[in-house]
Amino acid sequence: METFIQTYVSFIICTLLYFTSSYNTICYGRKVDYSSWFIRSSLKNNIKASSFDVTSYGAKGDGETDDTPAFSKTWEAACGAADLGVMLIPSGYTFLLNPPVLFNGSSCLSNIVVQVDGKIVAPNYSKWSKNDFDQWILFTGLGKGITIQGNGVIDGDGASWWSGTADRPNALRISGSSRVIVSGITVQNAPRMHIYIDTSQDVSVFNITVSSPGDSPNTDGIHLSNVQHAGIHDNNVACGDDCISIQSGTSDVKVRNLNCGPGHGFSIGGLGSPDAKEAHVSDINVADSTFTKTLYGVRIKTWQDGFGTAKNVTFSGITMNAVSYPIVIDQVYCNGASSCPPPKTKDAVAISEVTYEGITGSYTQTSVDLECSEFQPCRRLTFSDINLTPSGSAASGVNSPKLEPYCVHAYGSVLTATTPSLTNCVLPETASRVGTLPPAMAPK
Numbered sequence: 001m002e003t004f005i006q007t008y009v010s011f012i013i014c015t016l017l018y019f020t021s022s023y024n025t026i027c028y029g030r031k032v033d034y035s036s037w038f039i040r041s042s043l044k045n046n047i048k049a050s051s052f053d054v055t056s057y058g059a060k061g062d063g064e065t066d067d068t069p070a071f072s073k074t075w076e077a078a079c080g081a082a083d084l085g086v087m088l089i090p091s092g093y094t095f096l097l098n099p100p101v102l103f104n105g106s107s108c109l110s111n112i113v114v115q116v117d118g119k120i121v122a123p124n125y126s127k128w129s130k131n132d133f134d135q136w137i138l139f140t141g142l143g144k145g146i147t148i149q150g151n152g153v154i155d156g157d158g159a160s161w162w163s164g165t166a167d168r169p170n171a172l173r174i175s176g177s178s179r180v181i182v183s184g185i186t187v188q189n190a191p192r193m194h195i196y197i198d199t200s201q202d203v204s205v206f207n208i209t210v211s212s213p214g215d216s217p218n219t220d221g222i223h224l225s226n227v228q229h230a231g232i233h234d235n236n237v238a239c240g241d242d243c244i245s246i247q248s249g250t251s252d253v254k255v256r257n258l259n260c261g262p263g264h265g266f267s268i269g270g271l272g273s274p275d276a277k278e279a280h281v282s283d284i285n286v287a288d289s290t291f292t293k294t295l296y297g298v299r300i301k302t303w304q305d306g307f308g309t310a311k312n313v314t315f316s317g318i319t320m321n322a323v324s325y326p327i328v329i330d331q332v333y334c335n336g337a338s339s340c341p342p343p344k345t346k347d348a349v350a351i352s353e354v355t356y357e358g359i360t361g362s363y364t365q366t367s368v369d370l371e372c373s374e375f376q377p378c379r380r381l382t383f384s385d386i387n388l389t390p391s392g393s394a395a396s397g398v399n400s401p402k403l404e405p406y407c408v409h410a411y412g413s414v415l416t417a418t419t420p421s422l423t424n425c426v427l428p429e430t431a432s433r434v435g436t437l438p439p440a441m442a443p444k
Contacts, residue, residue: 063094071095079108093119096123101137102138103138105142105177128169137173139173142176146181150184156169162217168191183206194239197230199227199249208235210243217240244267245268246281255289257288260292272347277306278306286298286314287315287317297320310354311353330371368422368425379429411427
């Protein structure tokens with residue numbers, strides 16, 4: 001019991017400190033999965049909790065029978081528990097869930113834990129109704145808390161989708177919830193995005209694995225949209241698009257120990273899209289992470305003619321291993337088109353207060369690519385301890401890396417010597433206020 005109390009106190013302290021500067025000093029580096037530990041210890045030490053096993057509610061777990069009705073019954077039972085409700089998905093089974101799979105928490109009496117130790121699989125594309133293409137598994141309305149954890153696997157059978165329709169469902173979506181924890185599980189082969197979290201607060205995603213081929217289209221690993229106060233740490237993500245993507249309305253996000261690749265790296269945006277226009281993202285911190293053979297490293301992308309802000313962003317302690325474009329700002333983004341049409345207005349999402357420090361490693365195309373808007377230049381960019389060199393495997397030949405960085409309309413400070421040199425690429429803020437000077441620019 002003494003050990004239980006000590007670890008429980010540590011769990012509470014680290015949970016409270018996660019969104020403060022003290023977290024790294026006191027808690028960072030701990031390998032204890034406190035949420036999983038707490039649930040197990042709660043049951044063991046008679047702390048009030050009620051466990052509901054899906055096999056007790058009719059789930060077969062043979063990979064062929066539709067277990068969705070049994071999961072719904074189990075959810076209703078766990079949701080109705082006055083104390084901690086634990087929905088148990090046991091190991092040794094494969095559960096087929098046919099869409100739509102909806103877990104609504106609006107009437108839950110307490111926070112819910114979904115313990116995923118078995119395997120959950122989606123049906124083949126041919127078995128889906130077009131009315132269900134938005135998402136496969138949806139958790140929504142969980143204001144009292146939701147934890148999805150375990151050692152199990154959620155498999156979206158994405159291979160049956162990737163070569164066909166562009167309209168594909170996200171695998172696991174969590175919406176309109178608070179105190180969200182996702183830990184331990186593997187989410188693989190999503191038709192589209194693997195983990196999609198939106199309109200939620202106080203989110204923690206850690207010790208998870210995302211896995212899909214590098215050529216699987218639009219399969220973002222972890223996607224946050226309109227999320228406030230999130231900690232994303234100690235995750236391994238391999239996918240066909242952004243390992244982590246941040247969309248409008250998101251603020252106060254800390255990312256640590258991300259192992260990304262293959263994929264398209266870490267991305268903010270595209271912000272200010274034609275269907276949304278206004279976008280705001282702030283207070284994003286990505287640190288102590290590794291990108292291996294990804295298309296991009298850390299990227300901010302905004303559409304032309306949009307408006308809003310992306311500010312107070314820090315990238316630090318990042319290792320790039322043979323990344324095509326390690327550092328990118330693209331304010332003329334147009335969703336992958338080879339050439340974007342000219343802007344219709346002078347509007348642009350304003351990018352400012354972006355810090356790059358301690359970014360090292362190798363690249364295969366362009367080390368630093370800052371293509372900022374002539375109407376809304378990038379301002380207050382800061383660079384220090386940047387050391388990016390051409391990858392040995394791609395240092396010669398037709399597609400050899402460009403030795404020079406590329407900057408246009410990019411203003412800020414270069415605080416230390418950098419490789420490549422950014423002194424003549426990023427111009428000081430004072431230059432942006434002198435009308436006779438050209439925009440900050442270097443050859444592409």
